[in-house]
Amino acid sequence: MSLSWIYTKDLKNFIGQKIIYKGWVWNKRSSGKIAFLQLRDGTGFVQGIAEKSTLGEDVFSDIKKIRNESSVIIEGEVQKDDRSPIGVEIIVKKIDILNQPEEDYPISNKEHGIDFLMENRHLWLRSRRQFHILAVRNEIIKAVREFYYNNNFTLIDTPIFTGSIGESAGNTFDIEYFDYGKVYLAQTGQLYLEAACMAHGKVFNLGPTFRAEKSKTRRHLIEFWMNEAEVAYYTHEDNMNLQENLISYIIEKVLERAKEHLIALDRDISKLEKIKAPFPRMTYTQAVEVLQKKGYSIEWGDDLGAEHETELASQYEKPLIVEKYPKNAKAFYMQPDPENPEVVLCDDMLAPEGYGEIIGASERIWEKEILLKRLEESKLPKEEYEWYLDLRKFGSVPHSGFGLGIERTVAWICGLNHIREAIPFARTLYRVYP
Numbered sequence: 001m002s003l004s005w006i007y008t009k010d011l012k013n014f015i016g017q018k019i020i021y022k023g024w025v026w027n028k029r030s031s032g033k034i035a036f037l038q039l040r041d042g043t044g045f046v047q048g049i050a051e052k053s054t055l056g057e058d059v060f061s062d063i064k065k066i067r068n069e070s071s072v073i074i075e076g077e078v079q080k081d082d083r084s085p086i087g088v089e090i091i092v093k094k095i096d097i098l099n100q101p102e103e104d105y106p107i108s109n110k111e112h113g114i115d116f117l118m119e120n121r122h123l124w125l126r127s128r129r130q131f132h133i134l135a136v137r138n139e140i141i142k143a144v145r146e147f148y149y150n151n152n153f154t155l156i157d158t159p160i161f162t163g164s165i166g167e168s169a170g171n172t173f174d175i176e177y178f179d180y181g182k183v184y185l186a187q188t189g190q191l192y193l194e195a196a197c198m199a200h201g202k203v204f205n206l207g208p209t210f211r212a213e214k215s216k217t218r219r220h221l222i223e224f225w226m227n228e229a230e231v232a233y234y235t236h237e238d239n240m241n242l243q244e245n246l247i248s249y250i251i252e253k254v255l256e257r258a259k260e261h262l263i264a265l266d267r268d269i270s271k272l273e274k275i276k277a278p279f280p281r282m283t284y285t286q287a288v289e290v291l292q293k294k295g296y297s298i299e300w301g302d303d304l305g306a307e308h309e310t311e312l313a314s315q316y317e318k319p320l321i322v323e324k325y326p327k328n329a330k331a332f333y334m335q336p337d338p339e340n341p342e343v344v345l346c347d348d349m350l351a352p353e354g355y356g357e358i359i360g361a362s363e364r365i366w367e368k369e370i371l372l373k374r375l376e377e378s379k380l381p382k383e384e385y386e387w388y389l390d391l392r393k394f395g396s397v398p399h400s401g402f403g404l405g406i407e408r409t410v411a412w413i414c415g416l417n418h419i420r421e422a423i424p425f426a427r428t429l430y431r432v433y434p
């Protein structure tokens with residue numbers, strides 16, 4: 001009878017049975033008669049026990065020479081083991097070493113500098129901590145998609161090449177596009193989602209976006225993934241409610257499905273358990289007053305910096321929504337507040353524990369004349385926005401939307417010090433390798 005190939009996550013269901021295991025040896029310890037192989041297969045970690053008495057002199061001597069990150073196929077028996085975090089171990093009966101590295105694996109348990117680890121990101125991905133982080137990222141993205149499908153949104157994939165700058169002209173990647181001339185890598189898919197929401201009502205996207213930002217901070221990537229949503233007829237208020245519900249759903253599902261990864265990352269779960277809608281809200285004007293009282297030298301009209309955001313958010317256990325910023329601190333497309341046209345109907349959501357802005361949002365200008373004026377004030381070329389202006393000519397309606405930064409969300413939920421670990425291959429100011 002041929003044996004079944006079983007993944008680590010399912011081993012507990014095969015106690016006492018013979019199985020095939022396909023994976024890698026990430027570490028090894030051996031004595032005269034017994035070797036402890038630390039195995040992984042992409043679904044978890046398990047210990048393999050190899051004994052000289054069962055395997056014979058020759059095989060056991062090969063096992064003792066196994067280098068870290070050898071790939072192996074094992075025939076073995078699953079045995080209950082109460083000391084193991086997954087409750088089982090594998091008694092090795094036969095082993096096939098597919099690839100024994102010719103040299104020692106460069107990443108070991110000792111401390112490595114971050115430059116070395118980033119240079120070896122293609123291998124660093126295999127380390128336990130990195131494995132857990134990207135497993136959480138996977139669950140976050142799954143929850144994001146689910147949230148929209150559960151709420152009757154339609155996925156609209158927005159383009160990467162665009163002639164219409166979506167945010168600000170200062171940090172675009174410019175590309176010569178055949179005879180067309182200069183185009184940009186998308187900073188956002190928002191403008192296209194605005195078009196699509198007039199066809200489908202509730203729409204979302206999820207994809208990479210690009211900002212040639214010269215900022216070398218813990219929160220900035222050059223290429224980052226954003227989830228954006230846009231809804232026809234939604235007001236600023238509806239928009240904020242939607243954001244709260246999305247974040248609450250993500251946290252609920254991650255706690256349900258990825259708790260073991262968060263525990264492995266030493267994340268304080270009790271802090272995440274408190275993240276349930278509704279979230280605290282304050283206006284930008286109130287935020288400036290709070291900061292001034294705390295001694296910050298900030299004037300009404302200044303944008304909030306990272307240190308301001310951290311200070312404001314540190315007063316709450318849940319994400320803080322700051323709304324109604326001055327129009328000059330924000331993008332051209334935001335709808336002025338009818339009660340005070342100096343501010344716009346926008347909000348930023350600031351994550352707790354110093355993780356900064358995870359969401360940028362607003363109601364959009366839906367009247368053509370106001371939009372034209374804002375394009376002019378922002379020195380953006382009207383010709384590139386003819387199609388966008390059409391949306392205000394043909395059945396325009398109030399509409400609102402937002403963008404959620406995936407890596408900042410991953411960094412917050414996993415409790416990471418730096419955003420570069422929140423994405424498989426980070427593109428930062430000084431790094432595009434590997």
Ligand code: 4AD
Nearest residue numbers: 188190220221224228357358359360401402403405
């Ligand atoms: O606030 P931003 O710039 O908003 C937009 O792009 C809107 N067009 C979205 C929309 O309304 N459809 O960016 C949204 C989020 C930020 O809150 C932040 O989480 C993330 O994207 N973000 C970055 N993440 C990593 N590195 C960067 N350089 C980022 N810039 C923005």
